[in-house]
Amino acid sequence: YIKRYWRLIHTLILCKYSQFTPPQPSPEGREEYKSLRKVLPFGGRGLDLGGVSFIIILLFFIFFNNKIFGQNNIQNVGGILPLYDEKIGKLWSPPLMYMRGVTSAYGWREGYFHQGVDLAILPGEPVLAVFDGIIKASAFEKGYGNYIIISHDNGLETLYGHLEARIKAGVKVKAGQMIALGGNTGYSTGAHLHFEVHFRNYHLNPNWFFEVYKKGNIRGKSIILRGEQFRPITKKFDN
Numbered sequence: 001y002i003k004r005y006w007r008l009i010h011t012l013i014l015c016k017y018s019q020f021t022p023p024q025p026s027p028e029g030r031e032e033y034k035s036l037r038k039v040l041p042f043g044g045r046g047l048d049l050g051g052v053s054f055i056i057i058l059l060f061f062i063f064f065n066n067k068i069f070g071q072n073n074i075q076n077v078g079g080i081l082p083l084y085d086e087k088i089g090k091l092w093s094p095p096l097m098y099m100r101g102v103t104s105a106y107g108w109r110e111g112y113f114h115q116g117v118d119l120a121i122l123p124g125e126p127v128l129a130v131f132d133g134i135i136k137a138s139a140f141e142k143g144y145g146n147y148i149i150i151s152h153d154n155g156l157e158t159l160y161g162h163l164e165a166r167i168k169a170g171v172k173v174k175a176g177q178m179i180a181l182g183g184n185t186g187y188s189t190g191a192h193l194h195f196e197v198h199f200r201n202y203h204l205n206p207n208w209f210f211e212v213y214k215k216g217n218i219r220g221k222s223i224i225l226r227g228e229q230f231r232p233i234t235k236k237f238d239n
Contacts, residue, residue: 079224079225080222080223080224080225081154081155081156081199081222081223081225082154082221082222083131083154083156083209083218083220083221083222083223084131084154084175084218084221085221090131090132090153090154090175091131091132091174091175091176092130092131092175092218093128093129093130093131093175093176094128094130094210094215094216094217094218095119095127095128095130095158095160095193095195095210095216096119096121096125096126096127096128096182096193096216097125097126097128098125099119099212099214099215099216100119100120100121101119101120101213102117102118102119102120102212102213103118103119103120103192104117104118104192105117105207106205106206106207107205113231115196115203115231115233116159116161116194116195116196116197116203116206117194117195117206117207117212118192118193118194118195119192119193119194119195119212120192121182121191121192121193122182122191123164123181123182123183123184123191124164124181124182124183125181125182126178126180126181126182127160127163127178127179127180127181127182127193128175128176128177128178128179129150129158129173129174129175129176129177129179130150130152130158130175130209130210131150131152131153131154131156131158131175132152132153132172132173132174132175133150133151133152133153133172133173134150134151134170134171134172134173135148135149135150135167135168135169135170135171135172135173135179136149136150136151136157136169137149137169138166138167138168138169139169140185140186141186142186142187143161143186143187144159144161144162144186144187144194145161145162145163145183145184145185145186145187145188146161146162146163146164146165146166146180146183146185146186147159147160147161147162147163147166147186147194148160148163148166148167148179148180149198150173150179155199156197156198156199157197157198157199158195158196158197158198159194159195159196159198160179160180160193160194160195161186161193161194161195161196162182162183162184162185162186162188162191162192162193162194163180163181163182163183163185163193164180164181164182164183164184164185165180165181165183166179166180166181167179167180195212197209198233199225201232201233202231202232202233203231203232203233204225204231208223209223
């Protein structure tokens with residue numbers, strides 16, 4: 001859409017500022033033109049090309065803004081994703097009450113891509129929902145052990161792995177609510193929380209959203225995402 005309408009606008013601009021001079025009307029034609037100006041819209045002049053360009057750009061943003069920058073297409077070209085809003089009761093929480101540091105970062109690790117961050121945790125420590133939502137999945141997988149996926153109201157999904165006890169699927173939760181206890185289940189060499197952030201079928205760096213290397217504070221009420229930041233989720237999960 002952008003390329004198509006830019007070509008049209010560019011053509012109009014070239015026409016407006018070209019050296020082309022239209023033929024001049026005869027004296028009789030000028031008198032006839034003056035009489036018509038009283039009944040023609042815009043005083044008989046019509047819209048100049050600058051006005052046409054403005055209207056085209058305005059219509060473009062009205063009709064195509066949601067298609068290009070809306071949540072349905074944000075993973076392709078990027079956009080702004082709202083995270084929370086206290087005014088309407090949509091809050092946030094760090095995944096742990098006490099952030100003790102990152103034991104394994106998001107990114108490439110030993111020949112494969114680590115899709116989340118590993119957070120230091122004590123066995124039996126409460127694990128918290130980061131936003132309001134509903135428990136989409138609560139199951140066991142040999143790699144993640146006991147895990148939970150929450151589908152949040154803001155369009156994100158978060159995954160919490162290597163849990164001990166966990167609540168069942170289908171339960172609605174609030175930000176800051178305890179959803180599980182930390183553990184060492186699945187493929188794990190010690191107690192820690194594996195934490196992932198998903199959007200649609202893509203995983204994102206949790207550190208873009210929360211200060212996971214510090215106290216776990218959220219970075220802002222919204223986040224600006226670019227299409228190249230999205231990486232497809234490679235693992236399938238059971239509900």
